[in-house]
Amino acid sequence: MLYTLMNKHTPVAELNIDEDTGAILRVARVIHLEYLPVGIAIIKGLPNRKSLNDWWRGRSIPASRSGIREALDILNTAYTEQLLTKCYGLSLSDQYWINPKEHPFKWENINFFNNPFSDDVGNALFGQASPGSELDLLSPCNTSDGWLRKKWKIIDGKRYLLKSGSNPFHQEPLNEVLATSLHRRLNHTAYVPYSLVWENEIPYSVCENFITPETELVSAYSIYKSEKKLNHHSLYEHFLLCCEHLGIPGMKEFLNYLLAFDFLIANTDRHFGNFGAVRNVDTLTWLGAAPIFDSGTSLWHDQLARGIHPNGDVPSHPFKSAHAEQIALAGSLDWIDFSALRDIDEELRILLSASPYIDELRTDKLCNGLKGRVRQLEQLALEQKHQVTVSHSKETTEVHPESPDKIGRNHHQNCNTCP
Known part of the structure; x- marks a missing residue:
């Protein structure tokens, strides 16, 4: 299927994407090369397809994510890469997305910063959804990285990321809270503050998204x-x-x-x-x-x-x-x-x-x-x-005018009795 890779409002390139595998089959046309994702290899003025595929697959949930096999069964999906086209590649970390050529959307009407999104994928990732139910796959959780369970939620109109810990200690969420305190003690300002929530006696770290629509x-x-x-x-x-x-x-x-x-x-x-x-x-x-x-x-x-x-x-x-x-x-x-x-x-x-x-x-x-x-x-x-x-x-010793070494050198230069 043919899509236009967009960076917010700016068309970047036209891509042919396989719906079954989620792979980019061909770069059909380049529109604004300067708006390509940083780090994409350019060969003879064109984005390298392998490099672009690496970036595109890197947007998907990693296969190492805790509980991902069970979640994919619930979502009736074979590969995490297939979820990318279900949400048009939209993320809460940047403004890149793919716009269908046949039925194009406007960024204002589809982005996750200003529009609601489904909790179904996040619930499935946390084992809180049932197989066989009709699920809405339009979610920024499809483009979340990392191996720990995590999901995006809208709370009081703001976008928050909830993240679990790992067995047996479930310590990672507590570490995030300690790290927040450490930043404050060190008087550092460029950090994401984390808080802690408990659900069914399991701790989760919570942080607000620091990326904006701009x-x-x-x-x-x-x-x-x-x-x-x-x-x-x-x-x-x-x-x-x-x-x-x-x-x-x-x-x-x-x-x-x-x-x-x-x-x-x-x-x-x-x-x-x-x-x-x-x-x-x-x-x-x-x-x-x-x-x-x-x-x-x-x-x-x-x-x-x-x-x-x-x-x-x-x-x-x-x-x-x-x-x-x-x-x-x-x-x-x-x-x-x-x-x-x-x-x-x-x-x-x-x-x-x-x-x-x-x-x-x-x-x-x-x-x-x-x-x-x-x-x-x-x-x-x-x-x-x-x-x-x-x-x-x-x-200081080497350059000071009164240093013993310099006094000695001056003495030898001016003394008639020294050899």
Whole structure:
């Protein structure tokens, strides 16, 4: 079937899409190349079909999503990619969508920012719908990423994302709330605030959508693919060069904060898909780094109590495989007010005490683990400060006009008795 790929009101390209598989079979015509998604490979002035398909499939629910097989049975759908055409590719993260050539729509009448959408898909994803019933598949849940159960809901006219945790501890939603408090304590403003709701004794994190009808979230992965990486550039260097070439402001400063923050919470899953930048969809002007979101896979969320060690080798992403190495990329740590973090472990204790899935032993280990991460980062900051002081002292000694070395050199140059 022939569709027009749109970015809000702007036609981008005409695509032939297979209804059964959801795959893009052919790029029939390019209309506005500059409005293509960031990171799509361009070959001889045309978007590469494989690259475009990768982006398109990346909009679908991943096959690794918890409970997806059961949900697809309820939705009477074989593949998650088939759900893309059911909602015309519409999302609450950007303004890209596909408009049927035979019966076109207007963006104002179909987008999920201003129009109601069905709860059926979200309910199916949470196992709250019955097979065989007539379901409305027009939902932004069709284009939600990630492996944990999640769904979009309209609450008091606003769009909220509800997200579950994983067995056996269901800890990820609680981690999101702790992360929100940590941002506030660090006096950081560019973050998505999370709250906690309980339903049938299961915790869910809740956050309001930070994307508007005028903006789009561009993943770090798309940014990373916008340029070809040179062999002598590290992942970190290449990503910053891509940001510089695209004109994204403030990304290095943002990463300095993000790397320190992820170190504190022992985040093991800050991949290129859960941070990025925000762009105006009408003018294509970059507004800066996206606020920090999706920090639940942290604080040893899937580890048994005996495996929680604050000084252990905690895996990291996206630039280095361990936080002990990645934190070196964060630059100066002198902006951190460690006094604001003194009782963060007690706040975590109160938060964990409400969960029936986390016992006292695990609570003690997690609180001590978080406290240990704060101490570890503070020690790194002190060592860094000491190194700067020593380096500055050496530089002063070398150039100071009254330094002993210079006095000695002047003496030897002017003394008749010295050899």
